[in-house]
Amino acid sequence: MPHYVLTLSCPDRPGIVNAVTGHLLRYEGNILEAQQYNDRETDRFFMRTVFALAPESLAQVRAGFDTLARAFRMEWSLRDRGEPRRVMLLASKFDHCLADVLYRWRIGELPMAITAVVANHPRETYRHLDFDGIPFHHLPVEKGRKHEQEAALAALIEETGTELVVLARYMQVLSAELARTLAGRCINIHHSFLPGFKGARPYHQAHARGVKLIGATAHFVTADLDEGPIIEQDTQRVSHHDTPDDLIRIGRDIERRVLAQALRYWLDDRILLNGHRTVVFAV
Known part of the structure:
Protein backbone atom coordinates (compact mmCIF):
# COMPACT_ATOMS: atom_id res chain seq x y z
CA MET A 1 0.00 0.00 0.00
CA PRO A 2 1.13 3.60 -0.52
CA HIS A 3 2.77 5.39 2.36
CA TYR A 4 1.50 8.78 3.52
CA VAL A 5 3.00 11.31 5.90
CA LEU A 6 0.88 13.39 8.22
CA THR A 7 2.24 16.43 10.04
CA LEU A 8 0.31 18.64 12.42
CA SER A 9 0.58 21.23 15.14
CA CYS A 10 -2.07 22.56 17.50
CA PRO A 11 -2.58 23.83 21.04
CA ASP A 12 -1.60 21.06 23.44
CA ARG A 13 -4.40 19.18 25.20
CA PRO A 14 -5.16 15.59 26.19
CA GLY A 15 -6.48 13.19 23.56
CA ILE A 16 -4.68 14.38 20.41
CA VAL A 17 -2.67 11.20 19.81
CA ASN A 18 -5.65 9.01 20.58
CA ALA A 19 -7.83 10.96 18.14
CA VAL A 20 -5.29 10.80 15.33
CA THR A 21 -4.33 7.15 15.72
CA GLY A 22 -7.94 6.14 16.27
CA HIS A 23 -8.98 7.87 13.07
CA LEU A 24 -6.27 6.05 11.10
CA LEU A 25 -7.24 2.74 12.68
CA ARG A 26 -10.84 3.29 11.63
CA TYR A 27 -9.74 3.06 7.98
CA GLU A 28 -7.13 0.34 8.61
CA GLY A 29 -4.19 2.69 8.35
CA ASN A 30 -0.99 0.99 9.51
CA ILE A 31 1.30 3.39 11.40
CA LEU A 32 4.94 2.91 10.41
CA GLU A 33 6.57 5.91 12.14
CA ALA A 34 5.32 8.23 14.86
CA GLN A 35 7.06 11.21 16.47
CA GLN A 36 5.65 13.90 18.70
CA TYR A 37 6.79 16.90 20.71
CA ASN A 38 5.10 19.01 23.37
CA ASP A 39 6.58 22.52 23.57
CA ARG A 40 6.08 23.58 27.18
CA GLU A 41 7.03 27.19 26.41
CA THR A 42 4.41 27.75 23.70
CA ASP A 43 2.01 25.04 24.92
CA ARG A 44 1.82 23.60 21.39
CA PHE A 45 1.83 20.00 20.26
CA PHE A 46 3.65 18.76 17.14
CA MET A 47 3.32 15.38 15.45
CA ARG A 48 4.67 13.53 12.42
CA THR A 49 3.19 10.16 11.45
CA VAL A 50 3.95 7.90 8.50
CA PHE A 51 1.31 5.30 7.70
CA ALA A 52 0.30 2.83 5.01
CA LEU A 53 -3.23 3.11 3.67
CA ALA A 54 -5.33 1.67 0.89
CA PRO A 55 -5.70 4.44 -1.74
CA GLU A 56 -9.48 4.10 -1.82
CA SER A 57 -9.61 5.17 1.84
CA LEU A 58 -7.58 8.36 1.39
CA ALA A 59 -10.50 10.70 0.68
CA GLN A 60 -12.33 9.53 3.82
CA VAL A 61 -9.19 9.92 5.93
CA ARG A 62 -8.71 13.48 4.63
CA ALA A 63 -12.33 14.36 5.30
CA GLY A 64 -12.02 13.00 8.84
CA PHE A 65 -8.92 15.09 9.48
CA ASP A 66 -10.85 18.19 8.45
CA THR A 67 -13.21 17.46 11.32
CA LEU A 68 -10.35 16.74 13.73
CA ALA A 69 -8.58 19.92 12.68
CA ARG A 70 -11.57 22.03 13.61
CA ALA A 71 -11.97 20.28 16.96
CA PHE A 72 -8.31 20.57 17.93
CA ARG A 73 -7.47 23.80 16.01
CA MET A 74 -4.84 21.93 13.99
CA GLU A 75 -2.58 23.11 11.22
CA TRP A 76 -1.99 19.93 9.24
CA SER A 77 -0.68 18.43 6.05
CA LEU A 78 -1.20 14.99 4.52
CA ARG A 79 0.98 13.95 1.61
CA ASP A 80 1.67 10.86 -0.47
CA ARG A 81 5.26 10.05 0.43
CA GLY A 82 5.86 8.56 -3.00
CA GLU A 83 5.22 11.81 -4.85
CA PRO A 84 8.46 13.81 -5.29
Missing part, protein backbone atom coordinates in the same frame (compact mmCIF):
# COMPACT_ATOMS: atom_id res chain seq x y z
CA ARG A 85 8.42 17.40 -4.04
CA ARG A 86 8.97 20.16 -6.58
CA VAL A 87 12.12 22.17 -5.82
CA MET A 88 13.77 25.15 -7.52
CA LEU A 89 17.49 25.85 -7.04
CA LEU A 90 18.88 29.39 -7.06
CA ALA A 91 22.61 30.03 -7.41
CA SER A 92 25.21 32.71 -7.98
CA LYS A 93 28.90 32.57 -8.85
CA PHE A 94 29.86 30.17 -6.04
CA ASP A 95 28.37 26.87 -7.20
CA HIS A 96 29.67 24.29 -4.73
CA CYS A 97 26.29 23.89 -3.00
CA LEU A 98 24.48 23.73 -6.34
CA ALA A 99 26.89 21.05 -7.61
CA ASP A 100 26.52 19.04 -4.40
CA VAL A 101 22.71 19.13 -4.44
CA LEU A 102 22.65 18.09 -8.10
CA TYR A 103 24.99 15.18 -7.38
CA ARG A 104 22.93 13.98 -4.41
CA TRP A 105 19.76 14.29 -6.50
CA ARG A 106 21.31 12.35 -9.38
CA ILE A 107 22.31 9.39 -7.18
CA GLY A 108 18.87 9.31 -5.53
CA GLU A 109 19.88 10.66 -2.14
CA LEU A 110 17.54 13.65 -2.51
CA PRO A 111 14.33 12.36 -4.11
CA MET A 112 12.75 15.43 -5.66
CA ALA A 113 11.69 16.95 -8.95
CA ILE A 114 13.91 19.92 -9.79
CA THR A 115 11.70 22.45 -11.55
CA ALA A 116 14.56 24.75 -12.61
CA VAL A 117 17.98 26.13 -11.85
CA VAL A 118 17.85 29.92 -11.70
CA ALA A 119 20.99 32.05 -11.55
CA ASN A 120 21.93 35.70 -11.72
CA HIS A 121 24.99 34.63 -13.77
CA PRO A 122 24.88 33.27 -17.35
CA ARG A 123 24.84 29.56 -18.21
CA GLU A 124 28.55 29.65 -19.17
CA THR A 125 29.40 30.19 -15.50
CA TYR A 126 28.30 26.60 -14.85
CA ARG A 127 29.59 24.94 -18.01
CA HIS A 128 31.32 22.24 -15.94
CA LEU A 129 27.99 21.19 -14.37
CA ASP A 130 25.66 18.66 -15.95
CA PHE A 131 22.09 19.89 -15.54
CA ASP A 132 20.80 16.70 -17.17
CA GLY A 133 17.88 18.36 -18.91
CA ILE A 134 16.92 20.62 -15.98
CA PRO A 135 15.65 23.98 -17.31
CA PHE A 136 18.14 26.79 -16.70
CA HIS A 137 17.07 30.41 -16.38
CA HIS A 138 19.43 33.38 -16.32
CA LEU A 139 17.76 36.20 -14.41
CA PRO A 140 20.38 38.94 -13.99
CA VAL A 141 19.95 41.55 -11.26
CA GLU A 142 20.50 44.91 -12.94
CA LYS A 143 20.79 48.15 -11.04
CA GLY A 144 17.42 49.72 -10.45
CA ARG A 145 15.57 46.71 -11.92
CA LYS A 146 15.58 44.24 -9.05
CA HIS A 147 11.80 44.42 -8.75
CA GLU A 148 11.44 43.26 -12.36
CA GLN A 149 13.87 40.39 -11.78
CA GLU A 150 11.98 39.24 -8.70
CA ALA A 151 8.65 39.51 -10.54
CA ALA A 152 10.03 37.19 -13.22
CA LEU A 153 11.31 34.82 -10.54
CA ALA A 154 7.96 34.80 -8.72
CA ALA A 155 6.16 34.09 -12.00
CA LEU A 156 8.53 31.18 -12.72
CA ILE A 157 7.93 29.73 -9.25
CA GLU A 158 4.19 29.92 -9.84
CA GLU A 159 4.30 28.52 -13.39
CA THR A 160 6.42 25.51 -12.43
CA GLY A 161 4.38 24.60 -9.36
CA THR A 162 7.50 24.92 -7.21
CA GLU A 163 6.92 23.96 -3.58
CA LEU A 164 10.35 24.87 -2.20
CA VAL A 165 12.98 27.40 -3.28
CA VAL A 166 16.56 26.64 -2.23
CA LEU A 167 19.10 29.46 -2.13
CA ALA A 168 22.21 27.39 -2.85
CA ARG A 169 24.61 30.28 -2.10
CA TYR A 170 22.40 32.66 -4.08
CA MET A 171 24.13 35.90 -3.18
CA GLN A 172 21.15 38.21 -3.58
CA VAL A 173 19.02 39.46 -0.72
CA LEU A 174 15.35 38.76 -1.40
CA SER A 175 12.99 41.68 -1.01
CA ALA A 176 10.66 41.70 1.99
CA GLU A 177 7.74 41.19 -0.40
CA LEU A 178 9.19 38.07 -2.02
CA ALA A 179 10.35 36.72 1.35
CA ARG A 180 6.80 37.01 2.68
CA THR A 181 5.42 35.31 -0.44
CA LEU A 182 7.80 32.39 0.11
CA ALA A 183 7.34 32.20 3.88
CA GLY A 184 8.03 28.65 5.10
CA ARG A 185 9.06 27.41 1.66
CA CYS A 186 12.43 29.04 0.99
CA ILE A 187 15.64 27.67 2.54
CA ASN A 188 18.93 29.56 2.60
CA ILE A 189 22.42 28.33 3.43
CA HIS A 190 24.33 30.99 5.33
CA HIS A 191 28.08 30.63 5.61
CA SER A 192 28.19 31.27 9.34
CA PHE A 193 27.01 29.68 12.57
CA LEU A 194 24.10 32.05 13.17
CA PRO A 195 23.32 34.21 15.05
CA GLY A 196 26.98 35.18 14.80
CA PHE A 197 28.47 36.99 11.78
CA LYS A 198 25.38 37.87 9.79
CA GLY A 199 25.42 39.59 6.42
CA ALA A 200 28.33 39.78 3.98
CA ARG A 201 31.84 38.26 4.31
CA PRO A 202 31.15 36.28 7.50
CA TYR A 203 34.38 34.27 7.21
CA HIS A 204 36.37 37.50 7.15
CA GLN A 205 34.39 38.69 10.16
CA ALA A 206 35.15 35.42 11.93
CA HIS A 207 38.85 35.66 11.12
CA ALA A 208 38.99 39.20 12.44
CA ARG A 209 37.56 37.98 15.75
CA GLY A 210 39.98 35.05 15.95
CA VAL A 211 37.28 32.42 16.29
CA LYS A 212 38.19 28.80 16.98
CA LEU A 213 35.01 27.35 15.45
CA ILE A 214 33.34 28.19 12.17
CA GLY A 215 30.07 26.86 10.90
CA ALA A 216 27.16 27.10 8.52
CA THR A 217 23.42 27.47 9.04
CA ALA A 218 20.44 26.42 6.95
CA HIS A 219 17.37 28.47 7.77
CA PHE A 220 14.05 29.56 6.37
CA VAL A 221 14.16 32.94 4.66
CA THR A 222 12.25 35.84 6.21
CA ALA A 223 12.11 39.56 5.52
CA ASP A 224 14.77 40.06 8.23
CA LEU A 225 18.20 39.20 6.80
CA ASP A 226 19.65 35.97 8.25
CA GLU A 227 17.04 35.96 11.02
CA GLY A 228 14.75 33.14 9.82
CA PRO A 229 13.95 29.96 11.77
CA ILE A 230 17.02 27.72 11.91
CA ILE A 231 16.77 24.19 10.50
CA GLU A 232 20.29 22.72 10.63
CA GLN A 233 23.79 23.79 11.70
CA ASP A 234 27.27 22.31 11.88
CA THR A 235 30.74 23.49 12.88
CA GLN A 236 34.41 22.68 12.47
CA ARG A 237 37.38 23.67 14.58
CA VAL A 238 39.94 26.10 13.12
CA SER A 239 43.02 27.81 14.51
CA HIS A 240 45.03 31.02 14.42
CA HIS A 241 47.02 29.54 11.51
CA ASP A 242 43.98 29.65 9.23
CA THR A 243 43.62 32.60 6.88
CA PRO A 244 40.28 33.90 5.59
CA ASP A 245 40.88 31.82 2.45
CA ASP A 246 41.38 28.74 4.62
CA LEU A 247 38.12 29.44 6.43
CA ILE A 248 36.31 29.80 3.11
CA ARG A 249 37.76 26.48 1.90
CA ILE A 250 36.82 24.67 5.11
CA GLY A 251 33.45 26.37 5.14
CA ARG A 252 32.51 25.10 1.69
CA ASP A 253 32.41 21.54 3.00
CA ILE A 254 30.29 22.54 6.00
CA GLU A 255 27.86 24.48 3.80
CA ARG A 256 27.36 21.54 1.47
CA ARG A 257 26.50 19.03 4.15
CA VAL A 258 24.33 21.41 6.18
CA LEU A 259 22.24 22.40 3.15
CA ALA A 260 21.87 18.78 2.04
CA GLN A 261 20.70 17.72 5.49
CA ALA A 262 18.17 20.55 5.73
CA LEU A 263 16.83 19.72 2.28
CA ARG A 264 16.62 16.04 3.19
CA TYR A 265 14.57 16.91 6.28
CA TRP A 266 12.19 19.11 4.27
CA LEU A 267 11.67 16.54 1.52
CA ASP A 268 10.57 13.99 4.12
CA ASP A 269 8.24 16.41 5.97
CA ARG A 270 10.39 16.46 9.09
CA ILE A 271 10.34 20.24 9.68
CA LEU A 272 7.49 22.03 11.43
CA LEU A 273 7.49 25.75 12.11
CA ASN A 274 7.13 26.79 15.73
CA GLY A 275 6.96 30.57 15.65
CA HIS A 276 10.50 31.83 15.08
CA ARG A 277 11.91 28.35 15.68
CA THR A 278 11.54 24.94 14.08
CA VAL A 279 10.72 21.46 15.31
CA VAL A 280 12.85 18.99 13.37
CA PHE A 281 11.91 15.33 13.69
CA ALA A 282 15.31 13.87 12.83
CA VAL A 283 15.77 10.21 12.02
